[in-house]
Amino acid sequence: MLTKTQNQKVVRVSAVYDLFTVLGFVTPWTTGPTLALILGIGEIVGLQAAHPTFDPMQMLFVNLMGSAVLVWALARLAFPNQAMGRFDALSRALFAIWEVWAVWHGAPAIVLAFTVGEIAFGAVELLPVNAEEGATDPRIRSNARVSA
Secondary structure, eight states, rough: OOOOHHHHHHHHHHHHHHHHHHGGGHHHHHHHHHHHHHHHOOOOOTOOOOOOOHHHHHHHHHHHHHHHHHHHHHHHHHHHHHHHHHHHHHHHHHHHHHHHHHHHHTOOTTTTHHHHHHHHHHHHTTTTTTTTTTTOOOOOOOOOOOOO
C-alpha cells in the first residue's frame, strides 16, 4: 500500500520516464536518429534489426503518438494524483499488449525493454493508496468503507 505522497512520486517518476522515452518521436527530424539509437543499443546486446523507413503517413502517426504521450506526461507532472496514475496504468497495459503483439509479428525484440517499463510502472500505479492519506478528490474511490 502506498501513501498519497508515494503515489504522487510514482506518477511523477513515470511521467519523467515517458518524457525521456518519447521525446525523440515528437518530430520527423528526431524520429530517425532516435530509432537508430534504440536499434544500435539492440545490436550491442545481440538483437539485430533492420532500420525501418516510414512514408509520410506512417511518420505522421509516429509523431502524433509521440506528441500525445508528451502532453500526457506533462499533465501527470502538473497533476500527479491517484486518478492520473490509474489512467496511466491503463495506457501502459494497452502499450504493453501492442508492444508484445508487434514483437510477435516481427518487430525488433529491443521493444520488449520498453514493455518491462510499461508493466513495472503500471503495476506500481495500481497499488492501493492509504485511505487516511488518500486523495481528497471525491471522484477518486478509496478502499476504505464510508459510514453513513
